[in-house]
Amino acid sequence: MIIKDMGNEIKRLVILGSTGSIGQQALEVVRSFPHRFQIIGLAAGNNIDLLEKQIAEFKPKFVYYQNSRNQLTNNECKFLPLEDMVCHSLVDIVVIATSGKVGLKPTLAAIKAGKNVALANKEPLVMAGELITSEAKIHKVQILPIDSEHSAIWQCLSGETQPVSQLILTASGGPFRHYSPDQLDRVTAQQALAHPTWQMGKKVTIDSATLMNKGLEVIEARWLFNTPYDQIKVLIHPQSIIHSMVEFIDGSIKAQLGYPDMRIPIQYALSYPERLSNPQLPKLEWNHINNLTFEQPNFDTFSCFKLASEAGGKGGTYPAVLCAADEVAVDLFLSQRIKFTDIPILIEKILDQHQPIAHPSLEEIITADSWARDKITKLAIGDN
Numbered sequence: 408m409i410i411k412d413m414g415n416e417i418k419r420l421v422i423l424g425s426t427g428s429i430g431q432q433a434l435e436v437v438r439s440f441p442h443r444f445q446i447i448g449l450a451a452g453n454n455i456d457l458l459e460k461q462i463a464e465f466k467p468k469f470v471y472y473q474n475s476r477n478q479l480t481n482n483e484c485k486f487l488p489l490e491d492m493v494c495h496s497l498v499d500i501v502v503i504a505t506s507g508k509v510g511l512k513p514t515l516a517a518i519k520a521g522k523n524v525a526l527a528n529k530e531p532l533v534m535a536g537e538l539i540t541s542e543a544k545i546h547k548v549q550i551l552p553i554d555s556e557h558s559a560i561w562q563c564l565s566g567e568t569q570p571v572s573q574l575i576l577t578a579s580g581g582p583f584r585h586y587s588p589d590q591l592d593r594v595t596a597q598q599a600l601a602h603p604t605w606q607m608g609k610k611v612t613i614d615s616a617t618l619m620n621k622g623l624e625v626i627e628a629r630w631l632f633n634t635p636y637d638q639i640k641v642l643i644h645p646q647s648i649i650h651s652m653v654e655f656i657d658g659s660i661k662a663q664l665g666y667p668d669m670r671i672p673i674q675y676a677l678s679y680p681e682r683l684s685n686p687q688l689p690k691l692e693w694n695h696i697n698n699l700t701f702e703q704p705n706f707d708t709f710s711c712f713k714l715a716s717e718a719g720g721k722g723g724t725y726p727a728v729l730c731a732a733d734e735v736a737v738d739l740f741l742s743q744r745i746k747f748t749d750i751p752i753l754i755e756k757i758l759d760q761h762q763p764i765a766h767p768s769l770e771e772i773i774t775a776d777s778w779a780r781d782k783i784t785k786l787a788i789g790d791n
Contacts, residue, residue: 418677421448421469421492423513424504426457428608429527429553429669433502434461436674439685444677448492450505455479469495489513494520500551500677503528506610507734508776511535515769518542518550525676527553529611529623530734533719534727535772536630550631551676556624557631558672559650559663564632567655574634575652575660576624577644578704581616584643588708594747596740607669613737614711617750618704622715626726629719636720641712643702648691666691710751714758723763724775731779732757739787757783 420437424430430451437444448469451458458472462484469487472479479486493501493513501517502525503510510528515535517524519542526532532539532550543550552558556576564571582601583591599616600609607615614620625639647667654660665671666689674685706712711733718729732754739745745753757779764771 417443417445419445419447419497419499420502420677421450421495421498421500422446422502422504423450423471423489423493423510424452424502424506424528425449425461426451426454427504427506428611429504429673430502431457432670433504433525433673433677434465435687436670436677436685437465439687440678440683443683447495447497448487450489450492468497490516493517493522498522500525502553502677503531504553506530506608508534508730511772512769515539515542518546518548521546521548523548523551525551525553525673527673529554529620529627530730532627532630533623534730534776535767535769536626536726537722537766538769538772540630540633551679552627552631553669553672553676554624554627555665555667555669555672556651557627558675560628560632560653562663562675563651563653563661567653570656571634571638572654572656572658573638573640574628574632575640575642575654576621576628577642577647577649577651577701578618578621579615579647580643580645580702580704581618583616584645584702584705586708588748591708592746592748596743599740599747609741610734610737613740613750614733617711617747618706618709619711619715619733619750621704622712622719623730625716626719636716641704643704644699645702646696646699648696648699664691711754714751714754718758721763723765724767724772725758725761725763727767727772727775728758728761728779729754731776732783735780735783735787745787753783753787756786 422430422433446465446467449467450471452473467484469492470484471489493516500523503514504527508530511531514531552561600612602612621641628639649662649664652660652662668689718725736750736753
């Protein structure tokens with residue numbers, strides 16, 4: 408895949424999910440480099456108050472949000488649907504910082520329009536990895552990974568031409584990595600949202616606690632780096648200093664290290680192929696790092712990872728069903744309608760009932776997503 412090198416020119420951005428955790432941190436990076444980045448469009452969900460403040464500061468030409476446009480008091484920017492915004496001729500890079508399936512169609516639309524995509528939203532690649540990577544190749548655009556793990560692998564692979572032996576994704580393990588099944592059965596939403604090292608949105612934080620997040624990242628890595636599943640490994644690294652590693656065929660291992668702050672991989676994706684000096688970003692204090700430890704994941708207790716791995720291996724519409732079922736299950740847990748340990752149980756039941764389609768079209772992926780959402784909602788109501 409080819410990326411346009413824009414040199415010192417201003418890069419013009421659209422940020423989808425600007426009021427979420429990743430979106431806000433992306434705007435912090437933009438704020439640090441007003442001479443390098445310009446906001447062309449912002450898109451948000453229901454947080455109109457924050458969106459208003461972002462519009463006042465960054466003065467985008469275009470805006471989108473889910474509520475009625477009459478609620479927005481700033482009338483200086485034009486309301487545009489997501490897919491129109493990401494395709495606009497003024498846009499150079501589209502930052503997909505949404506959560507769930509909402510990022511799928513805009514991601515594909517941006518790629519087909521020849522825009523480079525800085526991707527933080529896991530679901531597009533998990534649901535439609537074959538479709539998205541194929542379109543990216545056709546349209547000669549690059550998917551710039553924002554997830555710290557994929558950014559790390561991307562950086563480790565830079566300049567390498569020889570085959571890899573394996574990709575090693577690291578995981579913090581979440582707050583419950585040493586919990587027994589009985590303890591997990593009593594986990595509350597408040598406990599699950601207290602991630603030990605990262606500041607993330609609610610959905611990603613719960614997925615991190617169940618290890619579903621790591622399973623989704625394995626599927627992403629398979630498509631981003633064209634690597635078979637059996638060459639992608641996961642290690643628990645509680646300190647979250649080593650963000651991922653690549654082992655090469657000669658036994659050498661390259662690792663990318665950094666302070667656990669999402670602004671670092673966000674900035675790298677936006678500034679690529681350059682690295683920019685930013686005094687606002689934290690640096691590692693080596694005298695404060697006493698050790699770096701690693702553990703094997705307990706996939707028997709945290710079965711969401713196993714479900715994700717199996718769905719990714721089966722391919723077709725299975726990953727789309729996995730994503731949809733997980734999104735609904737996490738919402739049910741956060742609303743206290745199911746227990747933490749019910750999340751993988753419900754997802755597995757939906758995957759078992761699915762009739763897959765191999766090499767699905769976008770329409771077939773969306774149909775599978777809708778089917779899974781309907782099924783798991785009915786199943787949860789019936790079980791409770």
